[in-house]
Amino acid sequence: MALENELKEMLVRELKLEDVNPGDIDENEPLFGDGLGLDSLDAVELVVLLQRHYQIEIKDMDEGRTAFTSVKSLADFVRQRQGES
Amino acid sequence: MTDSPERARISPDYGGRFGYGFFHILVRLLGVTPAYVFLAFLIPYYVLFRPKARRAAMPYLNRRFPERGGIWRFFAAFVYFYKFGQVLIDQGAMGILGPGAFRVEFPDEEELYRRAGSGKGLVLLTSHVGAWQAAMVNMRALPVPVHFQFLRQGHTEGRHFFDLAGESAQFRIVDPTGFLGGMVQMTNALHAGECVSVMGDRAWGGRTLDSEFLREKAPFPIGGYHMALSTGADLVALLTVRTGKLAYRIESHYLTDALEAGLPRDEAQRALLARYIEKMEQYVDKHPFMWFNFFDFWAGGQENSRQ
Numbered sequence: 001m002a003l004e005n006e007l008k009e010m011l012v013r014e015l016k017l018e019d020v021n022p023g024d025i026d027e028n029e030p031l032f033g034d035g036l037g038l039d040s041l042d043a044v045e046l047v048v049l050l051q052r053h054y055q056i057e058i059k060d061m062d063e064g065r066t067a068f069t070s071v072k073s074l075a076d077f078v079r080q081r082q083g084e085s
Numbered sequence: 086m087t088d089s090p091e092r093a094r095i096s097p098d099y100g101g102r103f104g105y106g107f108f109h110i111l112v113r114l115l116g117v118t119p120a121y122v123f124l125a126f127l128i129p130y131y132v133l134f135r136p137k138a139r140r141a142a143m144p145y146l147n148r149r150f151p152e153r154g155g156i157w158r159f160f161a162a163f164v165y166f167y168k169f170g171q172v173l174i175d176q177g178a179m180g181i182l183g184p185g186a187f188r189v190e191f192p193d194e195e196e197l198y199r200r201a202g203s204g205k206g207l208v209l210l211t212s213h214v215g216a217w218q219a220a221m222v223n224m225r226a227l228p229v230p231v232h233f234q235f236l237r238q239g240h241t242e243g244r245h246f247f248d249l250a251g252e253s254a255q256f257r258i259v260d261p262t263g264f265l266g267g268m269v270q271m272t273n274a275l276h277a278g279e280c281v282s283v284m285g286d287r288a289w290g291g292r293t294l295d296s297e298f299l300r301e302k303a304p305f306p307i308g309g310y311h312m313a314l315s316t317g318a319d320l321v322a323l324l325t326v327r328t329g330k331l332a333y334r335i336e337s338h339y340l341t342d343a344l345e346a347g348l349p350r351d352e353a354q355r356a357l358l359a360r361y362i363e364k365m366e367q368y369v370d371k372h373p374f375m376w377f378n379f380f381d382f383w384a385g386g387q388e389n390s391r392q
Contacts, residue, residue: 040266
């Protein structure tokens, strides 16, 4: 859960999500569209943040589609990629 | 800023499959000059008997020529559609006659190649002016791949260019209606030091920023500025001008140069957009019948202070 919380805080801080408390984000809530309400420009930031903070690259759209589903899927993706390195 | 839904667009009918095929054969058999001549006879039909097409031109003509009366602008639509038709014929000719049939003057070509090869990533901000496809002909020799955000629309704009582009490993098409508008693919490309090409004057449903253009607020897409600022890539606006028969000139404006360091993201985006609009206004001032956005570009969303 530590990584999930870290990611929630990063999302709120770096994407400047006003009126969103990291603790209130459901880790299974969709990140884009309904749910947290991120959009395509937030995806740009997410790709950059993953590189900057975790040295992880989203290789293609299929990988992005899976990783960017929710905070939980993002955390699973980070753990998986860190485990590979 | 607002994340606006895709706005309804009045797109002029270019003549459908039959018209497209007719001009294709005409250019293939006789060259572009007879096609331009035939076009001159076709334009009155569009202006007089296709009110939908004429209405699509008016949002721009009304704002570009506010000092003129309605009758003058009505006749200006003839010129406007003729210029547009010439560009469409040229685009078709690119596929039929090959890029070698074009004369493309590009004074800053070396600088573009230098920037593209710098490893920083380069955002090419194109617009619906002249024939942006003419600019892309020159991109075939860039040292890195170019990822185009481009919506294929059947027989309309760009078809021949991208049919041609498909032959080159340098070109990758990014579908703006795909997952997150293709932003993941384009951001990765910039990180890899490659080029991406997005439109500066048409939003695909993404976030926009309202700013004055021809004295009235209009929503401009900000994806290009956002990607450049997030990844540290350079951003260049490429504007093409039709200078004659199958002849184009490319102007380049490096908008990220000398941008004040440390600006908050939203201010930096506004600064880049202001530079882009300044260049666009200079362009339409010099070339009033060369901006081909046939819908009410000014009808748009409301500011949202997100970021």
